[in-house]
Amino acid sequence: MATAVEPSSAPTTPGQPLSLPIASLLGAVYVSASLAIIFYLLPVLWAEYVSRALKDNLLDWVCWLPALVAVTGGLLWFGSRIAGDGTPRGMHGGLFLMISAGVTIFFVARAFALNIDGVPGQIISAAIALGLGYLAVRFFTGKAGERWMVLLEEQGWFSTHQYKRSLGVKVRRITILGVLVVGGSGAWSLYTTGLVPDPLTLALPFDVRDVPVTISKIEFKDGVEVPVKQVELPKNTILLMWGAKLAIPALILAVTLWIGFRAVNVPDFAEFLVATEAEMNKVSWSTRKRLAQDTVVVLITTLLMTLFLLIVDLFWGWLLSRQTVGVLPARATNVDKAGQVLEQKW
Numbered sequence: 001m002a003t004a005v006e007p008s009s010a011p012t013t014p015g016q017p018l019s020l021p022i023a024s025l026l027g028a029v030y031v032s033a034s035l036a037i038i039f040y041l042l043p044v045l046w047a048e049y050v051s052r053a054l055k056d057n058l059l060d061w062v063c064w065l066p067a068l069v070a071v072t073g074g075l076l077w078f079g080s081r082i083a084g085d086g087t088p089r090g091m092h093g094g095l096f097l098m099i100s101a102g103v104t105i106f107f108v109a110r111a112f113a114l115n116i117d118g119v120p121g122q123i124i125s126a127a128i129a130l131g132l133g134y135l136a137v138r139f140f141t142g143k144a145g146e147r148w149m150v151l152l153e154e155q156g157w158f159s160t161h162q163y164k165r166s167l168g169v170k171v172r173r174i175t176i177l178g179v180l181v182v183g184g185s186g187a188w189s190l191y192t193t194g195l196v197p198d199p200l201t202l203a204l205p206f207d208v209r210d211v212p213v214t215i216s217k218i219e220f221k222d223g224v225e226v227p228v229k230q231v232e233l234p235k236n237t238i239l240l241m242w243g244a245k246l247a248i249p250a251l252i253l254a255v256t257l258w259i260g261f262r263a264v265n266v267p268d269f270a271e272f273l274v275a276t277e278a279e280m281n282k283v284s285w286s287t288r289k290r291l292a293q294d295t296v297v298v299l300i301t302t303l304l305m306t307l308f309l310l311i312v313d314l315f316w317g318w319l320l321s322r323q324t325v326g327v328l329p330a331r332a333t334n335v336d337k338a339g340q341v342l343e344q345k346w
Contacts, residue, residue: 020149021140023087024094028102030082031095034075039241042071047218047242055223092159093152098140105132113205125205155266163265168274175273176260183256187249199231200244207235217242 018026046064054060083091109132113125139145156163190196199217212234216227233239241247264270286294320327 027095028098090150094149179260198245
């Protein structure tokens, strides 16, 4: 006899959400891999296969920009799909802090390994890397690390949300402009002075190849490959980026713009800017005619005070240098000065 069995109506138990350090670590790995794809792997594959197939510089740029935008957008979309809606609070801040910590540990250990030759340098750099890594793990798994990660995210550094966007608009725009002037001048100086090497290379404390190699940047003229720049890579050096002279200043400018935009939306600083504009609106500004009159009065007063002080100084200098008073020594004539010079020479 057949019996019908109803499916269980008990709710399924959802999986346990990831902890903040684990979620931040996975996010940092994904972001690092995405940056490596965008800034290294994609340009290398494009130059090796697509550029050689197109054989036209203008067509190459026309196709490269949409491809770069498409790959970047695809990585952002895929990352958001993986993260989902159940990401723990503070994950974006933890992601940023973990990437920063990883980069810092790498360059500190690299500096020791490059400046101390031989096996001792490698041992010291490895010990330093392990020690800093242990401190980083203790920090991110402790209460202090969680507080930092949550605080960074709550301040809105990784969000496009605008705090009280209709208040303090003028002061906010001026503040953003000031930040852009500082960052833009730095980016312009890097571009014009040539401090950024092109291509950008990185020396490692170990050999990545058996012999040095020479690489060339290829352009096309009438469908023929023409090497426009060559650089020799030692055995311990890798190529990071062509066109770094333009890419690095552009990246600095973009980061500066984002920092300026987010800084004026941090709640505490935004409240200060809003209060500043409210106080500025209470100021009674002078009319153009009154401003011109006050300026003339100030300039005439300054001129009169200058003439008065000059006359007083000359008078007291003349009076106190008289032989009858004898407070100040008499002023030496040109003949006396010449005699003193001759005596000093002899």
